[in-house]
Amino acid sequence: MSEFEYLAVFVSIIFGISVTHILRGIIRSIYRGEIDHTHFVLTAFLFFVLILNWWVGFSWVEQEVWSFDLFIVIVIWSVSHYLAAITLYPPLSAGIEHPFEFRRNWFLWAFFGLGLADISQAIARGAVFTPRAYLPFVLHYMILSMLAIYIKRPWFYRVIAWYFLMSMLIWSFVVRRFLA
Template sequence: MDFFNYVMVLASVIVGLAVTHLLQGVARFIQHPDREKLYWVHLLWVGTIFLNALLLWWWEFKLALMAHWTFELYLFVIGFAVMLYMICAVLMPSDLGHYKSYRAYYYSRRRWLLGLILVFGLMDFADSAVKGVAHLASLGWIYLSFVAMRPLLLLAAIKSRNEKLHGAVAIIVAGQLLTMAFLNFRTMQ
């Protein structure tokens, strides 16, 4: 087994746990539809982060081309997966506790959730840079505009409780992910 496969086994387990966490939450919605009131912005983020988890496995394949692995790169890849798990854990609580709805929970945890998503986005840029200047350049100006725009959107949403802004940010981030997936990650080389 080469080192890439060795590292990706652990990262894949962590990402798999993140996906499992989200799917268990969605299953609870289906099993007990009247237990807690759902919230459309929260559901948008659930879908967006699920998509992000699927794409993480896909875009990390480029790391197979890394000829020289360092301990720092190993920690970074594992940290990237851990960050995704933490986003899923904050996004999909196992119990709402004293919150009466997912809307109340979402707005009470928005700073944590969107802050983690912001850090994850910065880690994504670092991940793209680690893969080399040629890889970063191949992603094009669209990716760089997304990298510049996303933190501004997330910071605005962190500071605001405006429902339309939160919905728009979730839709824009999902759109950015889908755009990048179809423009740059359609095939493995």
């Protein structure tokens, strides 16, 4: 087993658990009649972020020389995705008694941290400007997350959620394919 394969198994497990967690959470919320519109849109958004970044993780296959530093960056990057998933749907024993409006800032902070981890991973891979719009794209998500934390208006959360989802779809299916 190569070093990449060894790490890819770990990353795949973390991403797989993250996807499973949000799918279980959305089904639980629908079943209980507790889903709200903004929460659902943010779930769809995070689902696409997870799938896209799981795919991006494969780009490490070209790495020939591995170090513990790279290993830690990739581990933190993958775990940050799970942290974002867990803030959308906390375990039944913690936080579920509060509506999503109460927990929304946890997700936004986790997503901000995910942005930092994603930039760190891109720097380590030497691809922080590949495609050229990557860094501004991630930074604008981080800025919008901070704005949503401080503005605290339901209509703003809804607009941000839809913007996140639509821009991620455009980024995934247009920008990365045709402009990279």
